[in-house]
Amino acid sequence: MEYNITEDNNKVIIEGIRDFDPVHIFECGQCFRWNREEDGSFTGVAFERVLNVKVENDKVILSNTNIEEFNNIWYDYFDLGRDYGKMKEIFSQDEILKEAVKFGSGIRILNQEPFEILISFIISANNAIPRIKSSIERLSKRYGKHIGEYNGKEYYAFPTAEALSKVDIEELKETKIGFRAKYVSNAAKKVYNEGVNLDYIKTLDTTHAREELMKFQGVGPKVSDCILLFSMEKYEAFPIDVWVKRIMEYFYLKEDTSMNKIQKYGEEKFKDLAGFAQQYLFYYARELGIGKKKK
DNA sequence: AGACAGGTACAAC
DNA sequence: GTTGTACCTGTC
Incomplete structure (x- = not known):
């Protein structure tokens, strides 16, 4: 993907980036070391470095870093080489996923250690x-x-x-x-x-x-x-936790479907993009409490 | 107080 | 193979 990258005073600024929302990225359950700051930015640790991530208008601002680190670490960490827009178009053919993608539109899957x-x-x-x-x-x-x-x-x-x-x-x-x-x-x-x-x-x-x-x-x-x-960059993996189980049963299958069946269904339906689909579905289900039994 | 939360190991069928 | 249960811990 082509972005406009500039460096300024211990910051790297990325312009023209799409499909990048720190709230979605850091709160979709894939990572545990990122925390929201008072100004809405996130600070976290990865690869023995501290980074702060903030979005202003159409700019992503990475603070406490430089171009060299961006090229060596953060570009891959934030999966910036992938066209999420294209993937979201494919997902939008499915009515359920279309809603999930709309809801978690800025999710990206991090490449962690x-x-x-x-x-x-x-x-x-x-x-x-x-x-x-x-x-x-x-x-x-x-x-x-x-x-x-x-x-x-x-x-x-x-x-x-x-x-x-x-x-x-x-x-x-x-x-x-x-x-x-x-x-x-x-x-x-x-x-x-x-x-x-x-x-x-x-x-x-x-x-x-x-x-x-x-x-x-x-x-x-x-x-x-x-x-x-x-x-490990295995994007066909389809982890099924309680939320994914709930949303899959709620929208696609019936109640009390076994884990094996849900796994097979997900892998066959979403194929090499199963991991991304899972992430949108998980975030959608958990944030909205879909399928959770009421007390 | 007791259930429940981003499952797994282990035993029993 | 598939199913049932215990499990650290803190919060509702």
């Missing part, structure tokens, strides 16, 4: 977003590298596999991850001590990569598909 996503989504199992976020912040503060101060706050990188592999399980539980502590510890040890290589798994096709990821304890069908989609 595999180890961070592996651990983060292990922690996400049967958990709630605010608690997942606070646990990950505690983990980063205790075991991650201090990467500096921005706007009066201190920031820490997500811990490495090496760092986490050396923490014992009881101590890990102080980050309030509960029964998932043993899975986190085990995953870190596999990556650091046992030579399990996430970058290699990323090179496999979706089916084989999923098989390898499911060998981690605490990684089942849903978590593995999140890792594939959010950190």
